[in-house]
Amino acid sequence: LLSQFDPDNTGYISTEKFRSLLQRHGSELDPHKLEVLLALADSNSEGRICYQDFVNLMSNKRSNSFRQAILQGNRRLCSKALLEETGLSLSQRLIRHVAYETLPREIDRKWYYDSYTCCPPPWFMITITIVAFFLYNGVVLDRFVLQVTHPLYLKNALLYHPQLRAQAWRYLTYIFVHAGIEHLGLNVVLQLLVGVPLEMVHGAARISFVYVAGVVAGSLAVSVADMTAPVVGSSGGVYALVSAHLANIVMNWSGMKCQFKLLRMAVALICMSFEFGRAVWLRFHPSAYPPCPHPSFMAHLGGVMVGITLGVIILRNYEQRLQDQTLWWIFLSIYVIFVLFAIFWNIFAYSLLDLKLPPPP
Secondary structure, eight states: OGGGGOTTOOSEEEHHHHHHHHHHHGGGSOHHHHHHHHHHHHHOTTSEEEHHHHHHHHTTOOOHHHHHHHHTOSOOOOSOOGGGOSSOOHHHHHHHHHHHHHOSOHHHHHHHHHHOOOOSOSHHHHHIIIIIIIIIIIIISSSSOOOTTSTTSSOSSSSBOGGGTTSTTHHHHGGGOOSSHHHHHHHHHHIIIIIHHHHHHHHHHHHHHHHHHHHHHHHHHHHHHSTTOOBOSSHHHHHHHHHHHHHHHHHTTTTOOOTTHHHHHHHHHHHHHHHHHHHHHHHHSOOSSTTSOOOOSHHHHHHHHHIIIIIHHHHHSTTSOGGGOHHHHHHHHHHHHHHHHHHHHHHHHHHHHTOOOOOOO
C-alpha cells in the first residue's frame, strides 16, 4: 500500500499521506501499534515517513531513527494507560505490572506488552537460583547452607580462597556456597523479586551479563582490597542487579509508574543494608576456626559498582543497541581495565607484599 503513495520509489511518503493511509486502514492494525504510528507521524519534523520504519514496527523491530522519532515527539499517547484497561487476564496483568516496574516510558511499556511472548521464559535467574543455591547445596553438599562455624566451611572446591586464587573458576563458583541461612535467604529473595522481572523485560543476555560481571567484580575486589579473606555467596551478582534497578528508578523517577515505588525502594535498601551490615560484622568477628578468617564483604561493593555503571546503561536503553551508546563503551572500558589490573595484582602483589595468608583448606 505504501508503494502507491511513493511512485518515485524514494522510500519516503509525506506525513499527510501517511495519516490518510492510517485512517483508511487503521482498523486492520493492532490498536497499540496504530497509536505508535500516529505518534511517529506527529513527531516527525521533516514532514515525511520512512517506509523501513513502518516495516520495522510491523515486524516488531525498531530502528534508531524510529526510536528517536518517538522519544523526541511532542505528542503524548492519548489512550488510557495499560493498567487502566479492563478485562485483563491474570497473565496479562502480570506482564503489564512487570512493564510498569521496570520501564519509565509508556511507549516502551506498550511496545514491551505487544512484543512479549514469554518465549523464552526468564530461565537464567530461575536456573541459577535453583541449581546454584538449592541443588548444589542440598544434593551435593548434603546440606542447604554451610555455616561459617561448620568444619566443612572452607573444604569445598567452589569458594574463593586467597591461597587458591590460581584456580580461576573460584572467581565465579563462589556464588554456590553461602555462609548462613539468612545469607542464602536474602540473596534468593532479592534475586527472584528483582532479577526475574528484569530478565522478562531486558532478556537473559543483558541480565546475565550484569549478574556475571558483578560476580567477577566482587571476587576481584576482594582479591585487591581484602587480600587475606575468602569469599562466599552470590551477593556480587545480586547487588549488581538490585543497584542497577534502583538507580534506574531514581534516574527516571517521574516516569516510573510502579505502585509504592518509594516503599519498595526502602524495603530493598533495608534488606541490602541488613545483609551488608551482617557481612561487615561477620568479617571482623573472631573466627571459629583460626587462622581462617570469615568471608569478606567487599564482593557486595564490587557488585554495587557494576550495577550503577554497566547495569544502569543496560537497563536504561531498552531494546537499543548498546554498541551505539558512547557511555556504554566508557564504562565497559573501565570495567575491563579493572579486571586486567586485578589479574596483574593477583599475579604480582601477593608475593611483593609478603602477606601472611591463611592456610589452604
